[in-house]
Amino acid sequence: MKPEVTYCGLTFVPYITREQIEARIQAIAEEITADCRDKNPLLLCVLTGAFPFASDLFRAIDTDAEIAFIRLKSYSGTQTTGQVREVLGLNEDITGRTIIIVEDIIDTGHTMFNLVNTLREKRPADIKIATLLYKPQALALPVKPDYVGFEIPTKFIIGFGLDIDGKARNLNDIYVIKENQPTN
Numbered sequence: 001m002k003p004e005v006t007y008c009g010l011t012f013v014p015y016i017t018r019e020q021i022e023a024r025i026q027a028i029a030e031e032i033t034a035d036c037r038d039k040n041p042l043l044l045c046v047l048t049g050a051f052p053f054a055s056d057l058f059r060a061i062d063t064d065a066e067i068a069f070i071r072l073k074s075y076s077g078t079q080t081t082g083q084v085r086e087v088l089g090l091n092e093d094i095t096g097r098t099i100i101i102v103e104d105i106i107d108t109g110h111t112m113f114n115l116v117n118t119l120r121e122k123r124p125a126d127i128k129i130a131t132l133l134y135k136p137q138a139l140a141l142p143v144k145p146d147y148v149g150f151e152i153p154t155k156f157i158i159g160f161g162l163d164i165d166g167k168a169r170n171l172n173d174i175y176v177i178k179e180n181q182p183t184n
């Protein structure tokens with residue numbers, strides 16, 4: 001892990017290591033394996049940020065499961081816009097299926113709230129939420145994740161899929177924004 005990294009003029013310091021991430025993903029996969037045996041769950045990976053998490057989680061699940069991808073957008077820079085726009089739709093028929101939404105992070109909950117409501121209209125049997133990171137203090141809407149990797153305070157983080165204006169997704173560890181630096 002690097003002592004610090006800089007993106008878009010902002011400095012970030014180590015926060016969660018790859019080893020810690022791996023351990024939590026393994027634990028969540030075991031829970032899903034136990035909860036969803038014989039249900040053939042469909043994991044819905046929310047692109048782009050969730051793809052490293054979804055890739056590891058999917059392969060760690062030890063029962064039949066399928067994966068599909070959906071693309072949404074709600075963020076620009078470090079501030080949420082509160083706007084959720086479906087960019088790439090879902091083609092699979094999810095009627096009667098057990099759906100597990102796989103997200104990188106739940107912040108205000110706008111993205112997840114909208115996604116769950118959209119999916120409900122398609123009449124799945126069940127919708128579960130797996131998120132690698134969760135900022136409970138930032139939550140503005142009633143969203144309750146079923147599987148959480150890490151609960152974190154309301155701070156901006158990057159790495160392991162999480163970006164700042166498209167950058168830093170390829171970091172293997174998660175970094176948090178350094179305190180007391182000028183932002184604009």
Ligand code: IMP
Pocket residue numbers: 049074075080103104105106107108109110111112155156157158162163164
């Ligand atoms: P929400 O709709 O406010 O819950 O925001 C969810 C989306 O915002 C996530 O899917 C991320 O793409 C993005 N996001 C929220 N917090 C962070 C962060 O700390 N770093 C990078 N992206 C974030």
Ligand code: MG
Pocket residue numbers: 046047048049050104105
């Ligand atoms: Mg996202």
